[in-house]
Amino acid sequence: MNNLNRFLFLLAFFSFSIMNAQDPVTFRVESQDFALVFQTDNLQRLHQSYFGPRLKNAAEYAIVTEQLRYNGTNEDQFNMAYTPSGTWNVSEPALQVLHADGNGSTELEYQKHSVTKLEDNVQLTKVELLDPLYKTQVNLFYKVFLKENVFEQWTEIHNGEQGTIELKKYASANLYFRNEDFHLTQYSGSWAQEMYPETHHLTAGIKVLDSKLGTRANLYSPPTFMLSFDAPATETEGKVILANLAWSGNFKFEFERDRYDNLRLIAGANPYAAEYFLKVDESLETPHLIFTYSETGIGNASRNLHRWARKYQVWDGMGKRKTLLNNWEATYFDFDEKKLVSLFEGAHELGVDLFLLDDGWFANKYPRNDDRAGLGDWQENKKKLPNGIGYLVEEAEKAGVEFGIWIEPEMVNPKSELYEQHQDWVIRQPDRREFYYRNQLVLDLSNPEVQDFVFGVFDDLFTQNPSIGFVKWDCNAVIYNAFSDYLDRQKISQSHLYVEYVKGLYKVLDRVRAKYPKVPIMLCSGGGGRVDYGALKYYTEFWPSDNTAPVDRVYMHWDYSRFFPANTMCAHVTEWSRDASIKYRTDIACMGKLGFDIDVEELEAEELVFCKQAVKSYDTYKETLWFGDQYRLQSPYDHHFGSFQFVDESKDHAIWFSYLVEQRYEINYSVEPLRLQGLDPDKNYQIKELNLFPGTTSPLDSKKIYSGDFLMKVGFNPDVSRARNSVVLEITAVK
Ligand code: GLA
Numbered sequence: 001m002n003n004l005n006r007f008l009f010l011l012a013f014f015s016f017s018i019m020n021a022q023d024p025v026t027f028r029v030e031s032q033d034f035a036l037v038f039q040t041d042n043l044q045r046l047h048q049s050y051f052g053p054r055l056k057n058a059a060e061y062a063i064v065t066e067q068l069r070y071n072g073t074n075e076d077q078f079n080m081a082y083t084p085s086g087t088w089n090v091s092e093p094a095l096q097v098l099h100a101d102g103n104g105s106t107e108l109e110y111q112k113h114s115v116t117k118l119e120d121n122v123q124l125t126k127v128e129l130l131d132p133l134y135k136t137q138v139n140l141f142y143k144v145f146l147k148e149n150v151f152e153q154w155t156e157i158h159n160g161e162q163g164t165i166e167l168k169k170y171a172s173a174n175l176y177f178r179n180e181d182f183h184l185t186q187y188s189g190s191w192a193q194e195m196y197p198e199t200h201h202l203t204a205g206i207k208v209l210d211s212k213l214g215t216r217a218n219l220y221s222p223p224t225f226m227l228s229f230d231a232p233a234t235e236t237e238g239k240v241i242l243a244n245l246a247w248s249g250n251f252k253f254e255f256e257r258d259r260y261d262n263l264r265l266i267a268g269a270n271p272y273a274a275e276y277f278l279k280v281d282e283s284l285e286t287p288h289l290i291f292t293y294s295e296t297g298i299g300n301a302s303r304n305l306h307r308w309a310r311k312y313q314v315w316d317g318m319g320k321r322k323t324l325l326n327n328w329e330a331t332y333f334d335f336d337e338k339k340l341v342s343l344f345e346g347a348h349e350l351g352v353d354l355f356l357l358d359d360g361w362f363a364n365k366y367p368r369n370d371d372r373a374g375l376g377d378w379q380e381n382k383k384k385l386p387n388g389i390g391y392l393v394e395e396a397e398k399a400g401v402e403f404g405i406w407i408e409p410e411m412v413n414p415k416s417e418l419y420e421q422h423q424d425w426v427i428r429q430p431d432r433r434e435f436y437y438r439n440q441l442v443l444d445l446s447n448p449e450v451q452d453f454v455f456g457v458f459d460d461l462f463t464q465n466p467s468i469g470f471v472k473w474d475c476n477a478v479i480y481n482a483f484s485d486y487l488d489r490q491k492i493s494q495s496h497l498y499v500e501y502v503k504g505l506y507k508v509l510d511r512v513r514a515k516y517p518k519v520p521i522m523l524c525s526g527g528g529g530r531v532d533y534g535a536l537k538y539y540t541e542f543w544p545s546d547n548t549a550p551v552d553r554v555y556m557h558w559d560y561s562r563f564f565p566a567n568t569m570c571a572h573v574t575e576w577s578r579d580a581s582i583k584y585r586t587d588i589a590c591m592g593k594l595g596f597d598i599d600v601e602e603l604e605a606e607e608l609v610f611c612k613q614a615v616k617s618y619d620t621y622k623e624t625l626w627f628g629d630q631y632r633l634q635s636p637y638d639h640h641f642g643s644f645q646f647v648d649e650s651k652d653h654a655i656w657f658s659y660l661v662e663q664r665y666e667i668n669y670s671v672e673p674l675r676l677q678g679l680d681p682d683k684n685y686q687i688k689e690l691n692l693f694p695g696t697t698s699p700l701d702s703k704k705i706y707s708g709d710f711l712m713k714v715g716f717n718p719d720v721s722r723a724r725n726s727v728v729l730e731i732t733a734v735k
Contacts, residue, residue, distance in 0.1 A: 026062040027113055029125045029142040030054055031149040034293050036142065036175075037061045038081050038127070044109035046081040046129060048176045053295065070260065078258045079176035082129060082140055082155065083266075084108045085169075092206060092256055094155075094174035094266050099134045100163025106131050108138055121146050122312075135160030148308040152246075154288040155268075159278035167276040171268035172245065172286040177229065178262045179239070184255055185226035187559065190219065192547035194528035195559040199232050202257050210252040210270050214427075214479025214498055215410065215442050216529030223251040223532050224563050226298065227265075235299040235632050236677075242301045243267070244563055246313075246534035247287030249502035250274065269502075273482065275495040287502075290533050298562060299677070303629045306565035310627065314536045314568055315513065315521070321541060321567055321626060322353035322470060322520055323594045323615060324404060329548075329574050330599040333360035333369050336384045340392060344399035346600025349608070351615040354402035354469050356595075357392065361385060361405070366415045371476075372439045375411055376418030378457045393465045404470025409457035410505070411440045411477055425450045427497070429481040437477040438526065445504030446497055447486035454508045462516060471519060473539070476526040502534075509538035522570060531564070541568045541593050548574040548597070550588040554642045554659045557591055558632060566646065567626035572597040573611070582607045583693045584659070586614045587726035590691065591625070591644060591657050594618050606694045617690045621655045621730060624648040628655075631677040636661045640669040641720045647678040651708070652733040654679065655690075658718045660725035669722075673715030676731070679708035683733045687716060691728040699724075705734055 026049070029036040037050035039062070050064045070076050077083075078091060085093035086105030097106045108129040116124045127140040137158040144151055153173040159165045182202040186209055189196045209225060211217040218224075223245035226233075233240035245251045250270035257263055267289045276284055292308070294301035310317035325347035331339060340357060347355040360381075363374025367381050374381075380388045389405065396403035412418050412426055414434065419426060419441075427442045428434055434441065443450050462468060484497045492500075512521075523530065523539035527546040536542065544560050547553070553571060560569055571592030573585045582603070589595065594615070603611065628646040633656075636642030640662040647654040656676070660669055679685065684705050689698035699719055706716065711731075718727045 024062070024065070025110060027125075028058065028061055029123075029144055029151070030146075031144050031151065032146045033149055035061065036151065037064065039065055040110045045077070046108070046110045046127065047077075047079045048081050049079070051175070051177055051293075076259075078260070078262065078264055080174065081127065082108060082138055082171075082174045083264075084131075091258070092254055092264065092266060093169060094171035094268075095138065095157070096167070096169035096271075097134075097136055098166040098168060099136070100161045100165055103134075106136060107133065118143070121148075130160075134165075136165065145308050145312060148292065148304045148311075149294070150290065150292045150304060150308040152288050152290050155286045156283055157278065157286075158283040159280060162280060164277050164279050167278065167284065169271045170276060170284060170286055171266045173265070173267045173289040175265045175267075176262060177227075177265070178260075179229040180261070181230050182255070182257065182263050183228040183232045185228070185232075186221070187224055188221050189528075191526055191529075192545055194545045194547070195222065195556050197559050199228075202255055202263065204257050204259070204261075207255040208252065209255075210272070211250050212270060212272050214250060214482060214501065215248075216475055216478055216525040217249050217251065218525070218531055219478065219529040222528070223247060223253070225253060226562060227255075227263075233294075233298050235635075236297040238297050239293070239295045240298050240301055241291050241293050242298070242305055242563060243289060243291035244533050245287055245289050246532055246537070247502060248505060248530050248532055248535045250498050251287070269499060273495055274498045275493065276499060277493055277496070287534060299631055302562050302632075305563060306630065309533065309536070309565055310567065313533050314565070315538050315540050316517075317565075317567070318627065319540070321593045321622075322402070322404075323618065324354045324356045324470065324596070325350060325352050325401075325600070326356040326358055326472075326572060326595055326597040328358035328406075329576075329597040331360075335360065337387060337392070341395045341399075342601075343599070344396045344401060347396075348400040349600055349612070350596060351612055352401065352594075352596065354404050355396050355399075356404040356406070356470060356472060358406040358472065359408070359474070361389070363416065365417050366413070371413075373413050373415040375408060375413040375440050376416040376443075378407070378409070378460070389461070389465050389468075393467055397467070402467070402469030403465075404472065405461065405468060406472040406474060407457055407461070408474040408476060409454040410443050410445060410475055412443055413440050424485040425453070427479055427482060427484060427501075429483045430485070432481060435480040437480065440477045442477050442479050442501075444484045444486055444497075444501075445508065446484050446500035447504070450486075451504050451508050455511050458512050459515065462519075468519070470522070472522040472524055472543070474524045474526070475530055506534070506538075513538055528560075531560075536564075536568065541570050543570050544592075547576070548572055549576045550580050550585045550659075551577070551661050553588050554636045554661055557588075557644070558636055558642060561630060561632065561644075565626070566592055566630060569593060570595060574598060581693075581725075583610060583691060584726045586611060587657065587691055587728050588659060590614060590618055590728065593626075594622075609694050610691075614691050617728075621653070621690075624653050624655050628653075629678050633674055633677065634658075640666065643674055643718070645676060645678070651678065651680040651683065654731040656718070656729040656731060658720050658727045658729075660720055660722070666722070668719075670717050670720040673717045675713065675715040676711045679711055679731070680733070681707065681709035681712060683708045685711060685731050685733055688730045688732070689727065690730050691726075700729070
């Protein structure tokens with residue numbers, strides 16, 4: 001090789017390797033219909049370059065970035081896959097680390113990624129990022145449920161340094177959405193006012209949704225949101241994300257509209273008072289963010305999320321559920337053995353599967369006769385139940401129903417033996433006055449001894465009474481005075497408490513589920529104070545609210561059902577609105593997991609006949625309701641009546657509920673037909689009215705045949721009026 005050739009060769013070699021070094025890496029995380037695409041820049045930083053419908057030619061994902069004309073200066077690096085802090089980044093970070101030497105800067109470079117097929121429908125992508133200076137490793141995980149278009153995303157942070165590092169912020173997900181405009185639907189509430197929706201346009205700056213309540217962290221705001229792109233989505237139109245953080249503790253969602261009017265979303269456990277320290281070689285796995293995206297409206301997104309939840313997340317999501325009679329509102333704390341046994345008959349009479357004994361059955365030194373005492377002392381109260389739970393289980397079984405029981409094992413009343421013996425197990429500031437929420441305090445689940453105790457409450461009940469058929473697991477207090485005696489003794493920072501509490505709870509629930517996989521457990525938290533997909537991994541169902549006023553429940557169903565399937569939503573017939581007829585109250589409860597919380601003996605004869613019939617009917621359509629697709633046909637917010645339809649997979653069977661929510665006078669609220677959805681246009685159907693009150697007849701002709709095509713294009717009039725303020729219709733394909 002002469003000199004010139006050598007020079008040309010070296011030039012070619014160097015330009016090739018320079019080109020190579022700069023060649024961006026592009027990869028995608030795809031569901032059946034959508035793609036999340038990542039690309040490196042010339043500093044090996046990883047950007048999210050695309051989120052939207054899948055491209056036909058995957059090679060073209062690599063050239064998306066060429067179409068973007070962002071100003072290339074540093075402050076404009078908004079679309080990072082996981083935004084670090086302390087170097088070039090001047091926007092809200094996903095990660096903030098104080099390194100062992102006190103330096104607060106982190107840079108993340110892309111190392112590699114891998115894709116694993118977990119099963120036919122499930123793929124996991126792991127992306128490895130590394131700080132070249134401090135060797136902090138960040139792994140991003142994206143689990144995709146292809147058919148359901150559901151993405152599950154989380155992060156693992158590993159300390160590769162020679163000393164302890166402090167994580168000041170450790171988000172689960174950092175996402176970037178390019179669009180014209182964004183409308184956020186957030187939910188807020190309080191006790192008995194859960195899931196109040198508000199939709200608003202996101203303006204420049206950061207909108208924060210968060211909770212600092214510790215335990216029943218969703219009390220004021222669940223870790224749930226809906227995000228519409230361009231314009232607020234409707235049930236059948238629009239681009240929309242439905243999301244939930246699978247985490248039963250403090251959370252934080254940050255929605256930042258950047259200067260290109262795009263949206264940065266940073267979601268995870270709330271870093272408030274929760275700095276997390278990692279020793280050498282330790283890792284932290286963040287909570288998982290679950291989201292689904294649809295370009296054909298909210299209804300489609302919900303159906304995808306429901307299918308995913310039943311199949312992959314909710315405990316026994318495809319399993320049967322039990323109907324029940326609960327004694328809470330019928331007796332509150334005021335009952336004894338005799339009274340309970342008399343109620344078993346009522347449960348049997350109604351035809352439900354089990355009787356659920358609520359609060360008030362335990363504690364002796366400080367009997368649980370109201371909510372001020374006894375919590376923590378899980379021995380049967382000898383005065384009320386001289387023969388113990390075992391006797392009740394037997395008597396219930398003799399009456400032909402199973403027996404279920406209420407516990408609240410994470411909490412304690414200061415007036416209890418447990419508190420007297422184990423103040424060190426209680427979350428409280430040792431030298432400050434105590435503050436109570438519902439007269440109680442929270443046990444310190446970061447402490448393994450407390451975990452054993454809480455598991456023991458459950459385990460003892462079942463060891464002594466193996467045939468208990470159901471548990472309602474309550475959690476009523478928030479965390480005040482966040483301080484753990486255990487962490488103090490272990491010399492672990494108090495700022496770990498909020499995270500360790502939830503991890504401790506999950507450890508207990510892991511043990512419960514390992515030993516008791518078959519027991520249905522209801523997730524309750526003074527109503528819907530703790531509803532999230534992290535908890536629902538262990539629970540079969542949840543109590544949406546202590547508010548069972550039927551009209552309120554129509555609205556709550558509308559909003560909860562955007563995120564959670566009907567088989568997880570317990571709905572009880574109660575006395576909250578005595579002015580509403582038993583039919584109206586029952587029809588509304590029939591749209592969830594049906595239960596009653598009434599004194600059956602107080603029902604009029606015809607009311608009892610009606611309820612029994614309603615339970616029987618429920619048994620015939622419950623599979624469609626629990627496992628079918630839900631279509632929210634008409635919103636109670638914008639119309640006189642709310643309307644909801646459920647269709648089974650074969651499209652042979654549907655169940656359709658309509659509830660009047662309007663109080664103003666009008667003769668007929670359904671002047672026009674309502675278009676049904678999800679049927680087969682080529683099948684023919686008959687429509688029959690269910691849940692008719694004794695002595696009434698339906699104005700609808702159940703013999704008439706309609707094509708699915710007609711029902712979906714023209715529709716059908718359920719004939720809702722003041723006299724018919726709830727209408728339950730069954731739609732069956734004619735063979
Ligand atoms: C909470 C629950 C109720 C009931 C009471 C018992 O408020 O939400 O359903 O179980 O506790 O104290």
